[in-house]
Amino acid sequence: MPIYEYKCNNCGEDFSLIQSITRLSSDLKCPNCNSADIKKTISAFSCLFSGSSAKKTSDLSYSPSS
Ligand SMILES: [Zn+2]
Secondary structure (H helix, E strand, O other): OOEEEEEEOOOOOEEEEEOOOOOOHHHOOOOOOOOOOEEEOOHHHHHHHOOOOHHHHHHHOOOOOO
């Protein structure tokens, strides 16, 4: 099961979560402040997620659709 690293945009907390394929991104919250305003910081893709071409990462990609 893959483990993803996240960073909270609200309080700056870094944390890791085990994310199953059935778990929706909307369920993810910061364990420190319970904010849903988080982003993936998994190292191999950090440069891609910071840009506008996240979809290039295929199954690991997550594009906020808010
Ligand atoms: Zn937080």
